Amino acid sequence: GESVGLHLPTLSVQEGDNSIINCAYSNSASDYFIWYKQESGKGPQFIIDIRSNMDKRQGQRVTVLLNKTVKHLSLQIAATQPGDSAVYFCAERTGGGNKLTFGTGTQLKVEL
Amino acid sequence: GAGVSQSPSNKVTEKGKDVELRCDPISGHTALYWYRQRLGQGLEFLIYFQGNSAPDKSGLPSDRFSAERTGESVSTLTIQRTQQEDSAVYLCASSRKAGDQPQHFGDGTRLSIL
Numbered sequence: 117g118e119s120v121g122l123h124l125p126t127l128s129v130q131e132g133d134n135s136i137i138n139c140a141y142s143n144s145a146s147d148y149f150i151w152y153k154q155e156s157g158k159g160p161q162f163i164i165d166i167r168s169n170m171d172k173r174q175g176q177r178v179t180v181l182l183n184k185t186v187k188h189l190s191l192q193i194a195a196t197q198p199g200d201s202a203v204y205f206c207a208e209r210t211g212g213g214n215k216l217t218f219g220t221g222t223q224l225k226v227e228l
Numbered sequence: 229g230a231g232v233s234q235s236p237s238n239k240v241t242e243k244g245k246d247v248e249l250r251c252d253p254i255s256g257h258t259a260l261y262w263y264r265q266r267l268g269q270g271l272e273f274l275i276y277f278q279g280n281s282a283p284d285k286s287g288l289p290s291d292r293f294s295a296e297r298t299g300e301s302v303s304t305l306t307i308q309r310t311q312q313e314d315s316a317v318y319l320c321a322s323s324r325k326a327g328d329q330p331q332h333f334g335d336g337t338r339l340s341i342l
Contacts, residue, residue, distance in 0.1 A: 205271070221269070
């Protein structure tokens with residue numbers, strides 16, 4: 117079946133560096149993608165989203181890139197801070213439906 | 229309320245008991261979603277509501293799982309005859325209406341089956 121997966125289960129970066137978290141998806145019919153941040157003991161928190169008719173979207177310190185040719189999604193965090201330490205999930209929505217399919221997550225660790 | 233509220237935050241129960249998990253969505257949000265998150269894994273969709281109706285129950289793992297919603301507000305997820313494999317965090321999310329994104333999540337109920 118369709119799946120969303122992440123290349124790296126754990127990413128360690130130095131404070132102030134840029135972070136890139138990658139995600140591969142397999143369903144070419146997916147029309148919407150979203151990144152969530154989840155801190156320990158908390159629910160997922162919305163970071164940024166992108167529709168399939170776009171290839172880049174920027175927020176505050178975050179950028180999402182979508183490459184539909186290779187079915188790849190990435191989240192870039194500029195000037196990573198200790199507060200960015202969390203698990204990051206990508207998710208996709210297929211065909212305008214109502215449920216999201218989540219990847220397994222990447223643990224981002226920010227080293228001082 | 230300001231955000232999605234779930235209760236209890238933690239629940240420990242013995243195998244074979246029934247449990248009820250509650251979700252209060254953001255005020256005015258007509259769509260409500262339940263997900264399950266096993267330790268170290270992503271979220272698995274269980275069921276969603278538009279108003280008080282559940283058009284998609286495809287993620288419910290067995291007939292021991294059921295959910296209802298009343299008054300287009302509070303929802304209850306019930307697990308009957310709990311098994312150890314039911315141990316997980318159960319997350320609820322809401323959105324203004326079905327299909328709207330993003331979904332806003334509560335902090336979940338951590339369920340442990342002894």
